[in-house]
Amino acid sequence: MSMRDTPLWTWHVIAGLIILVLLGLHMGIMHLSGVLHFDAMSPAGDSPVDWANVAYRAKMIFFTLSYIVLLGAGLFHGLYGLKNILFELGPPAGLRSAISALLLLLGVGLFALGTWAAFTARTVALAASSM
Amino acid sequence: MANEGTTNVIFRVRRYDPDRDAAPYYQDFTVPVPPGMVVLEGLWYIKEHMDATLSWRVSCRMGVCGSCGMLINGSPTLACNTQIHDVARDGLLMVAPLPNFDIIRDLVPDLGPLFDRHSHLMPFIVREDHDEMQEPSDQYWQSADDLLEYLQFTYCIKCGCCMAACPTFATDPTYSGPQPLAQAYRYMIDSRDGAFEERKAILAGEAGPWRCHYAGECSAVCPKGVDPARAIQLMKRELVLDYLRLGKLRRRKPAGVLPPEKKRGRREGIPEHPPFTVEGAG
Incomplete structure (x- = not known):
């Protein structure tokens, strides 16, 4: 008998709360900076996605970690939700196991890729600032 | 016997006999409905006057036993405490067995x-x-x-x-x-x-x-x-x-x-029970 649903559902809710906070931060800095005046996170002015502003944030370990945590929370929340939707379609037991395994692999793979990208961006930004 | 306020309501009942029917189908019955008549009574009327083979599950007839749950005009509810005039639309009442269960026969779901x-x-x-x-x-x-x-x-x-x-x-x-x-x-x-x-x-x-x-x-x-x-x-x-x-x-x-400290005697003013009507009871 599987007893994993309580922890999975609990972390689903916790991941939702993490997304609420970090996505709020992302929206504030990247999309609502003109309204909320998060200018401190875009010191080069202009657009928050200009290279100078992106590099400024990428050098800060807080942002690197927040990208990774947001990525993990988003992947877990989304893929667990997708799994529940697919399971409501009534797949047989074998297919359920296959769906779970496939989504787990997809989640781990995307998390690894995203983590690598976050650290790479930080490395590039640090290298550019030392030149 | 027609009471004042009696109107005809068409009961569109989902029928299915697994021994005879390939698939469920609907059958119409016109029932004279006086004010206050419940769906269960309408079904009894059909069984007594129109089609004795109509089947459903029933016991208490007063919303206690939970036997007569069925889908009435698209909503799962008890036939015994649903008045026909409250739910019939334009003189039509759809009655079907509870969905999400296999059908044993007519309005009898396999619970x-x-x-x-x-x-x-x-x-x-x-x-x-x-x-x-x-x-x-x-x-x-x-x-x-x-x-x-x-x-x-x-x-x-x-x-x-x-x-x-x-x-x-x-x-x-x-x-x-x-x-x-x-x-x-x-x-x-x-x-x-x-x-x-x-x-x-x-x-x-x-x-x-x-x-x-x-x-x-x-x-x-x-x-x-x-x-x-x-x-x-x-x-x-x-x-x-x-x-x-x-x-x-x-x-x-x-x-x-x-x-022991929680134990209390009988409260004042509460009358004793009447004598038992069955010898040896109590």
Whole structure:
């Protein structure tokens, strides 16, 4: 008998709360900076996605970690939700196991890729600032 | 005999005899309906005057036994406490068996899956003091507040209306459904019960409340106001708090026998019971 649903559902809710906070931060800095005046996170002015502003944030370990945590929370929340939707379609037991395994692999793979990208961006930004 | 205010209502009844019919079909019956007539009486009228083969399940006729749950104009409810004039639209009343269950015949659903799931979640008090349970020395002590924790959920009559309305139970064969889960919560939260860990072992898996996405239809259709959706959300809360080591149920000891200081005599003004009408009773 599987007893994993309580922890999975609990972390689903916790991941939702993490997304609420970090996505709020992302929206504030990247999309609502003109309204909320998060200018401190875009010191080069202009657009928050200009290279100078992106590099400024990428050098800060807080942002690197927040990208990774947001990525993990988003992947877990989304893929667990997708799994529940697919399971409501009534797949047989074998297919359920296959769906779970496939989504787990997809989640781990995307998390690894995203983590690598976050650290790479930080490395590039640090290298550019030392030149 | 036609009473004042009697109108004809067409009962469009879903028929199915697995020994004879390849598939369910609808059959119309015109029933003279006086004010106050309930759907169950309309079905009796059809059986007595038009088609004696029409089948449904019935017992108490007063909204207590839960036998006559059926789909009336698209809503799962009890035929015995649904007045025809309240639900008929333009003189038409659609009557079908409860969805989400196999059909035994006509309006008789197979409620076996409901009772199987119900019994699987241990809908009874579980304790270790078996001798006390078998030969009680007194009542187990429970405060009024303890009682209110679960009282609402004891009104379930197992009619199956909530199961018929649940969109998750309709598609997910592993989901226990609102009725068994509400009853599992009813016993989980009962201060006399000592089986939280055993029930938790079942509820932490696919049979638990996790597939519920709170459509709320179970509570909307419940003819007894049990509110299974609320029980399911409260159950989720208890299980999550327990997982986070914040729950109180894991540390709870089942309520013991009434302590002497709590014992009270009979309150003043409460009359004695009348004499027994059956010899040897009492």
